[in-house]
Amino acid sequence: MAKRQLAVIGLGQFGRGVTDTLIQQGHDVLVIDKKERLVSDYQAIATHAVVADTTEENVLKRLGLTNFDYVIVAIGEDIQASILTTLILKDMGVKNVWVKAINKNHSKILSRIGADYIIQPEKDIAKRLVNQLLNNHIMDFIELSDDYSIVEIKVSKQLFNRSIENIDLRGLYGLSLIGIRHEGQVDINPSPHYLIEPKDVLIVLGRNKEIQKFKKVEVYDEFTLKTKR
Template sequence: MHKGDDTVSNRKQFVVIGLGRFGGSICKELVKIGHEVLVMDKDEQQIQEFSNIATHAVVANSTDESTLRSLGVRNFDFVVVAIGDNIQESILTTLLLKEMGLKNIWVKAKNDYHHKVLEKIGADHIIHPEKDMGRRIAQQMSDEKVIDFIELSDEYSIVELFATPKLETKSLIDLDIRARYGVTILAVKNKENIDISPEPTYVIERGDLLIVIGHNKDIKRFEDQAM
């Protein structure tokens, strides 16, 4: 079975419960990064598919406490509960994990009701993959300047914006973006490289991609007035 690269620093151990599209993609990415991943699912066919991808792949019922204990899930750094349509199973699994004392439990929520229950029983992080992706796509469709969008909270975001001709040949110090608009340019990407925390003397060129953080209203004002 795949064991990953032993030279990877900060290697962590993850349990992924539920191998649907979401759980499967998380498993593949974690293994690709170099972490150890134990995957669990009741579907034998799903487990067979991941037996050569994950560090360990087990056919198991996650609502059975003795099974969770026998697999040693308490020794893992993170558990991702990615159970798809069965809300009851997701809730029971999360509750068992909390009762066993696990500290980093990330759970996929199907809807707002599911989210509220997970919140009450102490899930450490609740994920809405469809809703989160929907917001990003809506932002990109509604604003042609937005290349990508990450919502940090209801009020703050990180956006990627292509520099318009209005900004070309001007330096960051000339534009004085933070003082004028209250947003910060975290980085500038061009064809050659990415400049993290660019110097105030950086001159914006055609095709530069600006990575901007700030309050949503300030970002919108920056787009409307400066771009």
């Protein structure tokens, strides 16, 4: 894979995920965010890390982004900042501007102002998920948005021989069980009476904070389980 020069604007969960992947693949990466605490995390690992407000045209021009192979606008919920940043980049003559869209209206506006590729995490990941499930494979972690993800969770000893119904992911944590990986195969519609086995892996969808909560509490005992109910 050829080494490329890329910039990532916005270091929310999506932006960090993109940045980490690009760095792991050996590309030169410039990261930009207006929050110093987020930028500081990448001072030692990104090629360059800059604290800047990308809605200011003079700031973007000083960064020399017209020389980059790709600029990825991964700004989170601030739609106005996302649109303005994209507009300035295209007016500057940046050739490849990829932008994360929050919703359909955001996507339409980005298209009209010249974004070269619009990233729609929920839509894009749904296609990948279906393809991987059909081939009995799924990623360890899939980000659907800044708040939602799909993850694989290895079961703990405390879950062995418990039924899906008994674990009650939806009732206790608001999580959806997409499937169970068992002996190399993925069952995408397990029976609620299925008993968890030692090497099983749960494929779960839900809010990131609830997923983390489940991971921390998945070693609960019977008393804790009853208390939470």
